[in-house]
Amino acid sequence: xLRGISFEIPNKYGTYLADxxxxxxxxxxxxxxxxxxxxxxxxxxxxxxxFSEVENDMDxxxxxxxxxxxxxxxxxADLKAFPKGKEVNNIKTYEDFLDSNCExxxxxxxxxxxxxxxxxKEKLKLLYKNAIECSFEDVQYITDENxxxxxxxxx
Numbered sequence: 545x546l547r548g549i550s551f552e553i554p555n556k557y558g559t560y561l562a563d564x565x566x567x568x569x570x571x572x573x574x575x576x577x578x579x580x581x582x583x584x585x586x587x588x589x590x591x592x593x594x595f596s597e598v599e600n601d602m603d604x605x606x607x608x609x610x611x612x613x614x615x616x617x618x619x620x621a622d623l624k625a626f627p628k629g630k631e632v633n634n635i636k637t638y639e640d641f642l643d644s645n646c647e648x649x650x651x652x653x654x655x656x657x658x659x660x661x662x663x664x665k666e667k668l669k670l671l672y673k674n675a676i677e678c679s680f681e682d683v684q685y686i687t688d689e690n691x692x693x694x695x696x697x698x699x
Contacts (some may be wrong), residue, residue, distance in 0.1 A: 547594045547638065548649075548661035550670050551680040555655050562576050563678050564650065564658060565611075565671035571604040573625035573647065574673040576632050579698050581619040590617065601632050620698045621652035635696050653698050659686065661696065 548698075553560045584596035594616045595602075606626075615687060626632045632647035641661060649661040658680070662668040675683045686693075 546665055546668055546685055547688065547691055548668065548686040549659070549683060550659045550686055551674060551675045551683040552656045553618075553652070557613060557615050559615065560618060560640060560658075561621065561623075561650070561652075562608075562611040564660065564671070564675070564680075566678075567674045568625075568648065568667060570608040570611075570625075572628065573604045574605050574628055574632050575604060576600060576626065576634065576646075577602055577607075577622070577632065578622040578624075579620060579622040582616050582621060583618060583619075585615040586693050590690065591630060594618075604628070604656075610653075614651075616659045617655070618652050619655050622698045623650040624696075625650075637695055638691070638693070642694055649696050650662070651698050659693070660684070691698055 545690050577595050577600055580595055583590040584592055584594055584599065588680050624635055624646050625648040627647060631642065635641045635644055635646050635649060651659045660671055662671060672683065
């Protein structure tokens with residue numbers, strides 16, 4: 545069974561979070577933001593953090609604007625999407641993900657290694673196709689058979 549996709553993004557600044565999530569309507573979710581380190585780029589230099597330390601639960605409209613309207617460099621990202629009106633809680637394992645209201649998990653590790661888990665298999669196929677169209681490298685499906693990840697966090 546399909547669980548998600550993995551791929552590598554370029555190790556440089558851009559709008560890669562927005563690019564990865566292009567097939568998803570980000571605004572329809574509340575996003576749990578944890579364990580991230582990403583910086584807005586101003587005049588080719590690191591400026592302020594893309595997310596403040598107090599923004600753990602973000603409205604999708606705010607996230608959408610922030611990741612589409614800025615150039616940024618992602619070192620780590622741990623974003624989890626919950627339908628608006630549903631409980632937002634931390635997801636630590638794939639089993640937690642399955643048993644929760646969480647619909648999508650996006651993880652970026654070491655600026656390059658990206659993983660998206662998605663419950664909606666049609667959206668997952670669109671995310672896979674999008675990753676190919678974005679020319680991300682080593683795009684693969686994550687399945688029950690090949691998923692070696694023990695936790696759904698970046699740490």
